[in-house]
Amino acid sequence: MAIPEPAKTRLLHLLALLEREGKTLTSTRAEALTGWTRDTIRKDISHLGAEGGAGSGAGYAPESLVPLIRRALALDRKRRCCVVGLGRLGSAYVNYREDAANGEFELVAGFDINVNRLELLSAPVPLYPAYKMGEVISRFGIEIALLCVPADAAEAAAEKLAGAGIRGILNFAPVMLSLPAACVVRNVSVMDELRSLAIKLP
Amino acid sequence: MAIPEPAKTRLLHLLALLEREGKTLTSTRAEALTGWTRDTIRKDISHLGAEGGAGSGAGYAPESLVPLIRRALALDRKRRCCVVGLGRLGSAYVNYREDAANGEFELVAGFDINVNRLELLSAPVPLYPAYKMGEVISRFGIEIALLCVPADAAEAAAEKLAGAGIRGILNFAPVMLSLPAACVVRNVSVMDELRSLAIKLP
Numbered sequence: 001m002a003i004p005e006p007a008k009t010r011l012l013h014l015l016a017l018l019e020r021e022g023k024t025l026t027s028t029r030a031e032a033l034t035g036w037t038r039d040t041i042r043k044d045i046s047h048l049g050a051e052g053g054a055g056s057g058a059g060y061a062p063e064s065l066v067p068l069i070r071r072a073l074a075l076d077r078k079r080r081c082c083v084v085g086l087g088r089l090g091s092a093y094v095n096y097r098e099d100a101a102n103g104e105f106e107l108v109a110g111f112d113i114n115v116n117r118l119e120l121l122s123a124p125v126p127l128y129p130a131y132k133m134g135e136v137i138s139r140f141g142i143e144i145a146l147l148c149v150p151a152d153a154a155e156a157a158a159e160k161l162a163g164a165g166i167r168g169i170l171n172f173a174p175v176m177l178s179l180p181a182a183c184v185v186r187n188v189s190v191m192d193e194l195r196s197l198a199i200k201l202p
Numbered sequence: 203m204a205i206p207e208p209a210k211t212r213l214l215h216l217l218a219l220l221e222r223e224g225k226t227l228t229s230t231r232a233e234a235l236t237g238w239t240r241d242t243i244r245k246d247i248s249h250l251g252a253e254g255g256a257g258s259g260a261g262y263a264p265e266s267l268v269p270l271i272r273r274a275l276a277l278d279r280k281r282r283c284c285v286v287g288l289g290r291l292g293s294a295y296v297n298y299r300e301d302a303a304n305g306e307f308e309l310v311a312g313f314d315i316n317v318n319r320l321e322l323l324s325a326p327v328p329l330y331p332a333y334k335m336g337e338v339i340s341r342f343g344i345e346i347a348l349l350c351v352p353a354d355a356a357e358a359a360a361e362k363l364a365g366a367g368i369r370g371i372l373n374f375a376p377v378m379l380s381l382p383a384a385c386v387v388r389n390v391s392v393m394d395e396l397r398s399l400a401i402k403l404p
Contacts, residue, residue, distance in 0.1 A: 005237075008401055016394050020378040035207075073401050081396070088294035093392060095290055105396050144399065146392070168399045170392070176222040186399040190295060190348070190372070190390075192218050194283070194307050197346065197370045197388040199210055199275050 003047045008073060010036065010044050015069045018062040026059040048072050070104070080142045081105050084133070084157055085149030086112040086121055089172060093146050094123045108140050113153075130157075134164040144168045151175045158185070205249045210275060212238065212246050217271045220264040228261040250274050272306070282344045283307050286335070286359055287351030288314040288323055291374060295348050296325045310342050315355075332359075336366040346370045353377045360387070 003011070017033055018025060027038045034041070041060075048068040070076045083094040094110040112118055113130040121127060128136050136142070145161045147154060147169050154173035161169060162183040169185045171177055177185050205213070219235055220227060229240045236243070243262075250270040272278045285296040296312040314320055315332040323329060330338050338344070347363045349356060349371050356375035363371060364385040371387045373379055379387050 009398075012394070012397055012401065015397075016389070016391070017378075020376060020389065022378075073397070075397055075400060079396075079400060088297055092290035092294045096392065104400070105393070143403070144396065167403050170395055170399055174222060176219075176224075182404060184399060184402045184404065186395060186402070187218070187222065188392075188395050189218070190298065191307070192214070193372055193388060193390050194281075194346065195214055195217075195275070195277055196211075197372055197386060198277060198281060198306070199214065200386045200388070201345070201369050202384060202386065 003072060007044045007047055010034070010040070011047070011069050011073060014041065014044070014060070015066060015073075018060060018066055018069075022062065024059045024061045030060055075104050078103055078106050079144055080108050080140055081144040081146065082109040082111060082137065082142050083107065083146045083148060084111045084130070084161065085147065085153070086110055086117060086127065087148060087150070090146070090148030091121060091123075093148065094121075094125065094127070105144070108142060109136050111136075113149075130160075133160055137161070137164040137166060142166065144170070146170045146172065148172045158183075205274060209246045209249055212236070212242070213249070213271050213275060216243065216246070216262070217268060217275075217277075220262060220268055220271075224264065226261045226263045232262055277306050280305055280308050281346055282310045282342055283346040283348065284311040284313060284339065284344050285309065285348045285350060286313045286332070286363065287349065287355070288312055288316075288319060288329065289350060289352070292348070292350030293323060293325075295350065296323075296327065296329070307346070310344060311338050313338075315351075332362075335362055339363070339366040339368060344368065346372070348372045348374065350374045360385075 013034065030041055031038055083090050086094060094107065096107065107125055109125055110123055110127040111130050111133050115129050118127045118129060143166065145166050147158060149157050151173045154171065154175050155177060158169055158177045158179055162179045166183060169183060171185050171187045174189060179185060215236060232243055233240055285292050288296060296309065298309065309327055311327055312325055312329040313332050313335050317331050320329045320331060345368065347368050349360060351359050353375045356373065356377050357379060360371055360379045360381055364381045368385055371379065371385060373387050373389050376391060381387060
């Protein structure tokens with residue numbers, strides 16, 4: 001019954017494409033955008049259950065497929081998030097409102113070690129000094145942290161987050177984090193994205 | 203001689219891991235971090251040429267592999283970039299300094315349609331009103347744009363960028379862009395990253 005990892009990753013990409021497209025994606029266009037054959041896509045969709053027939057001859061309709069993919073990938077339950085480190089990038093994310101669109105992720109707190117900075121910032125969620133991380137994370141049941149601190153502070157902050165029960169970290173700092181298996185790390189970097197783009201340039 | 207696309211993507215990921223690790227990556231750790239077998243990694247490295255033997259029994263050494271991968275993926279020549287749209291995210295990127303680390307990408311300009319905003323912002327690169335995009339892009343030979351405008355302004359801005367000769371766009375707006383094949387688009391979204399993390403949570 002479990003969906004294989006590569007199929008999950010492709011379904012996630014298909015989900016993002018369907019949402020961006022906002023209308024039915026023809027098989028031909030889906031092949032062009034993803035680089036996968038329609039057989040691969042059909043097989044991935046077959047994991048979504050009986051209603052998966054949604055993606056057949058007529059193309060892929062977001063109104064039927066988006067909820068099916070979200071359910072199959074367990075993205076249909078809200079997860080609480082926080083932003084750690086409120087420099088330029090962290091401040092941008094703590095004000096990010098795309099989460100409102102579908103309610104998968106709810107930003108509930110921001111943290112920074114610098115109390116003066118907290119007083120200068122405005123944000124749609126409460127901001128706390130870093131020493132309150134453990135208490136706030138457990139009080140609100142926060143599962144995911146966007147780690148936006150400088151490179152040399154990242155490992156210590158990540159260890160505190162893992163200790164406080166955070167289950168996943170989006171790591172924007174350009175360093176490798178070493179954490180217990182109970183806390184999953186995903187490294188995110190605009191440099192990696194620029195490189196991925198650069199190797200595709202004609 | 204050309205490296206197959208999947209191998210390129212893996213080499214890019216290996217490059218990022220080596221840089222983050224900052225020291226020799228053992229085969230075992232590389233397997234654990236990537237999920238690929240050491241045979242796959244060895245085959246990918248074989249595309250780097252004679253010196254590719256760098257990644258053998260002793261593990262993968264950044265000092266030998268990083269320059270080889272960068273050369274093989276044509277990342278060893280500087281590409282000029284600009285940021286379009288200087289809201290919170292765009293302002294963060296226009297101040298981004300990681301590019302200084304290896305010189306693959308050089309940020310040379312920022313653009314915004316709002317002239318009042320330009321006067322309020324400070325940045326390490328010159329900022330211009332949006333109507334100067336064409337002129338500045340061609341004068342400085344800018345190849346890549348980080349598109350950080352609101353969703354409803356993204357398509358028009360992207361068309362202007364493509365018209366001005368931009369070769370690649372990192373699109374941070376949550377919409378699908380339709381551009382001529384001469385301009386490559388890579389969609390980037392913190393929502394996609396959060397979802398990719400969420401489906402891996404234990």
